[in-house]
Every structure is written in C-alpha cells, then in structure tokens.
Amino acid sequence: MRVLDPSSRITRRIAAVVGLVVAAATALSACGSSGGDSGDTQGAVKLGLITQLSVGDYFVVEANGAKAEAKKLGVDLQVVDSGQDPQKDVTLAQSLITGGIKGLAVVPSNTDIGPRVFRVTDQAGIPLVASDSPLADASGKKAPFIGLDNTGSGEQVGKILASEYGKKGWSAADTYFAVVAAPTLQVCNLRTNAEVSVFQKANPSFPSNHVVTVPYDGTPGKATDSMRTAITAHPQAKHWLITSCNDDGVVGAAKALQGNDFPAANVLGVGLGGDLACQIYADSYQQVAIPTTTYLDAGLIGATAVKTLYTLVVKKGKVGDNVYVPTPQIDKSDYQKYAGCK
Structure with a gap:
C-alpha cells in the first residue's frame, strides 16, 4: 500500500479494498478445509467453523468430529484456523460469509469478540453458534453455546x-x-x-x-x-x-x-x-x-455444533441456550474406554 500516492484519498480507498479482498482470499486458501469430498457436498448447504487447529490437538479432534457429522448430514462444512488470534475470528467470519455459508460456529479466541462477530452474522442474516467459549452481542444476547460447562x-x-x-x-x-x-x-x-x-x-x-x-x-x-x-x-x-x-x-x-x-x-x-x-x-x-x-469428548462437541447449525439452518428449528457435554471422571482402570489410545 505504501507504493501508492498517500496524498490521494481515492487511491487509499482502492488500496484498502484490494487489501481486504486479498486478505480474505489468503485466509481461506491457507486455512480452510472442506468437511467432505467436493463431489459429496457440491450444491449442499454451506456451514462454517472457525477454530484453533494450530493451537492444540483438542481442536483438531473437535474439528474432525464436526467434519464427520457434516458428512453424515450432507452439508458442506468449511473449517478455518484462527490460531487463537481474536482479530482473525472476525475477518475469517467475513470471508466465510462472502464464500456463501448459511450458518457459523465459532470457537472464540477471546469472548470479547462477541459483539463484532454478531454484527457480521446479523448483517448477513445467518445464525451464530459458540463452541467451548460463550459469545454475546453488545446488548448481552448470547449465541447458543455448545461445549463444556x-x-x-x-x-x-x-x-x-x-x-x-x-x-x-x-x-x-x-x-x-x-x-x-x-x-x-x-x-x-x-x-x-x-x-x-x-x-x-x-x-x-x-x-x-x-x-x-x-x-x-x-x-x-x-x-x-x-x-x-x-x-x-x-x-x-x-x-x-x-x-x-x-x-x-x-x-x-x-x-x-x-x-x-x-x-x-x-x-x-x-x-x-x-x-x-x-x-x-x-x-x-x-x-x-x-x-x-x-x-471431555472434543469430537462430540464439534459434532453437536454442526447438528445445532443444521437444526437452525436446514430444519428451521429452535435450539436451547446451552448444550453441555458430560465429563465423566476417568483413571488408569478405564481411560482406554474413553480416550481411544492406540
């Protein structure tokens, strides 16, 4: 942007628009992945999931659960990685909406982003679901929450x-x-x-x-x-x-x-x-x-987030304010039953 004439108001506006378009395209091409084979989801309803794939294995398991559920339901799930950067949560939401999603699930990097993400989804007229951490708009209205209490x-x-x-x-x-x-x-x-x-x-x-x-x-x-x-x-x-x-x-x-x-x-x-x-x-x-x-079954949380969006977007149904996933106590006698160690 600095190579353009900084004194030109029109030039600055053009640069800003170009920068946003490039950033959005780069974010989706670098971070996005489909929830199923393109042949299986062509023409299907598109849903989005913003998570933190690069931060920990937990989020990978969660995303895999979401992808598996999306494939089962026949929806096209676009999964992108915020890398625990709150600003990316907002820009990725905008990019996914531009790409045609009809519902968005977010694993927030910081709950403070709630009003900004709500503003983006409200303007697009699509439902928002929060996973792992709650999200609320500026008035305090909360998105349906799926995850751990x-x-x-x-x-x-x-x-x-x-x-x-x-x-x-x-x-x-x-x-x-x-x-x-x-x-x-x-x-x-x-x-x-x-x-x-x-x-x-x-x-x-x-x-x-x-x-x-x-x-x-x-x-x-x-x-x-x-x-x-x-x-x-x-x-x-x-x-x-x-x-x-x-x-x-x-x-x-x-x-x-x-x-x-x-x-x-x-x-x-x-x-x-x-x-x-x-x-x-x-x-x-x-x-x-x-x-x-x-x-905590991270895969179940991801799957439940997709089910919730499916209910809201495809079935036009209602969902509860909170869906808490159970957390049984485990030890060396039964951990393999839950953790699936190889």
Missing part, C-alpha cells in the same frame, strides 16, 4: 481434588497448591477459579498463601517452565497439589516436579479434559502423580 467442570475438579487430598493425610503446613492458569483465556479462568473456590470451601484451614498461581499459555512446555519457578520459590514444599483448566497444564507442571526428582507419591494432580490421558497412564510417574482426570 466451564464453571461446572472446575467445580467438579475442585471436589475431586478435595476428596483425594483428604485421603492423603498430608499436613497443610508443607503442602502447596499449584493452580496452572492462563489469565488471558476467560474459559481457563472460569475453570481454575472454580477449582480453587471449591477446594478452599472444603478445606477452610488450608493456608491461602500456599495457593500458588503458575501462569502458562495453554501448552505443557510453558506450564513446565513456570512450575520450575514455583518449585524454586517454595523449597519448603513437601507435597504439591496441581489443577489447571486442561490436562496440558497439569501434565506440564508434573513434568517439572518429575525433572526435579520430586517423589510422585508426594504429588496430587487432577486433570481436566482427558486429552492427554493416554500419555498420563502410560508413564509410571504421571499415573501416580495424576491419578485421575475428567474426560
């Missing part, structure tokens, strides 16, 4: 942790609680805040200064690095409790303790989501340190 799942983990901690008989004086949290992710905060709240209600005498926030970005590597810092800062800790908003945070923190030769029997982690269950229960240290997790 974030606060409820945190409360579930907090109850499990409190129960398992009670069985250990550890002294609170030398026990520390690592809360592996991603402060920029609202859904993560909902889960971890609930975990801490439920645990503290069950253990009111547990020292509040023994609850340590371990910041991370949603990946095990960052959790490991941050947990190393926590270990160094609290050499007096003889026992560690660990929770997070997903399995990745718990596993990452446990790896830091493992690398520090901290006894697995002195660690009590409770996972959330179960996407790393196969890794946890194949490792002798982790299966002791993380004896249980909850299981």
Whole structure:
C-alpha cells in the first residue's frame, strides 16, 4: 500500500479494498478445509467453523468430529484456523460469509469478540453458534453455546481434588497448591477459579498463601517452565497439589516436579479434559502423580455444533441456550474406554 500516492484519498480507498479482498482470499486458501469430498457436498448447504487447529490437538479432534457429522448430514462444512488470534475470528467470519455459508460456529479466541462477530452474522442474516467459549452481542444476547460447562467442570475438579487430598493425610503446613492458569483465556479462568473456590470451601484451614498461581499459555512446555519457578520459590514444599483448566497444564507442571526428582507419591494432580490421558497412564510417574482426570469428548462437541447449525439452518428449528457435554471422571482402570489410545 505504501507504493501508492498517500496524498490521494481515492487511491487509499482502492488500496484498502484490494487489501481486504486479498486478505480474505489468503485466509481461506491457507486455512480452510472442506468437511467432505467436493463431489459429496457440491450444491449442499454451506456451514462454517472457525477454530484453533494450530493451537492444540483438542481442536483438531473437535474439528474432525464436526467434519464427520457434516458428512453424515450432507452439508458442506468449511473449517478455518484462527490460531487463537481474536482479530482473525472476525475477518475469517467475513470471508466465510462472502464464500456463501448459511450458518457459523465459532470457537472464540477471546469472548470479547462477541459483539463484532454478531454484527457480521446479523448483517448477513445467518445464525451464530459458540463452541467451548460463550459469545454475546453488545446488548448481552448470547449465541447458543455448545461445549463444556466451564464453571461446572472446575467445580467438579475442585471436589475431586478435595476428596483425594483428604485421603492423603498430608499436613497443610508443607503442602502447596499449584493452580496452572492462563489469565488471558476467560474459559481457563472460569475453570481454575472454580477449582480453587471449591477446594478452599472444603478445606477452610488450608493456608491461602500456599495457593500458588503458575501462569502458562495453554501448552505443557510453558506450564513446565513456570512450575520450575514455583518449585524454586517454595523449597519448603513437601507435597504439591496441581489443577489447571486442561490436562496440558497439569501434565506440564508434573513434568517439572518429575525433572526435579520430586517423589510422585508426594504429588496430587487432577486433570481436566482427558486429552492427554493416554500419555498420563502410560508413564509410571504421571499415573501416580495424576491419578485421575475428567474426560471431555472434543469430537462430540464439534459434532453437536454442526447438528445445532443444521437444526437452525436446514430444519428451521429452535435450539436451547446451552448444550453441555458430560465429563465423566476417568483413571488408569478405564481411560482406554474413553480416550481411544492406540
């Protein structure tokens, strides 16, 4: 754009339009994928899914579930990757609508984008569905939500942790609680805040200064690095409790303790989501340190998001405000039934 005459108002307008068209085309060609063979979906109703494929395996499983359901229903699902960039959520929504979608599901990078995404879908006259994280417009009207009950799942983990901690008989004086949290992710905060709240209600005498926030970005590597810092800062800790908003945070923190030769029997982690269950229960240290997790079927969430759009777009039906996917508690005795390890 800088090669054009910056003093020309018309030139600047042309450049802006060209830039938007190129960006939209590039986004779809680089990130998009069809939910089925082009021969199977030619002429079919088009739906869109904006997710975070490049961020973690969970989102890949979720997208695969959505694609499988789309193929079953005979709709053409366009899946694109925001890479956890909130601005891309908005531009990709615009691009998908330009491409002819009749309904949009979004796994938001940040719930703050709600008003902007709603504005785009409302202008196009198409339904919007939120998956994993809620979305609302400027007036507070919410899109139908499909996914995990974030606060409820945190409360579930907090109850499990409190129960398992009670069985250990550890002294609170030398026990520390690592809360592996991603402060920029609202859904993560909902889960971890609930975990801490439920645990503290069950253990009111547990020292509040023994609850340590371990910041991370949603990946095990960052959790490991941050947990190393926590270990160094609290050499007096003889026992560690660990929770997070997903399995990745718990596993990452446990790896830091493992690398520090901290006894697995002195660690009590409770996972959330179960996407790393196969890794946890194949490792002798982790299966002791993380004896249980909850299981969230990401593929089912993706499939349910597509079903919901299908009901709204094709059947012209009504759907509920929230569809929560169940999260059973699993351990080494039954994880393969859920996690499908190979």
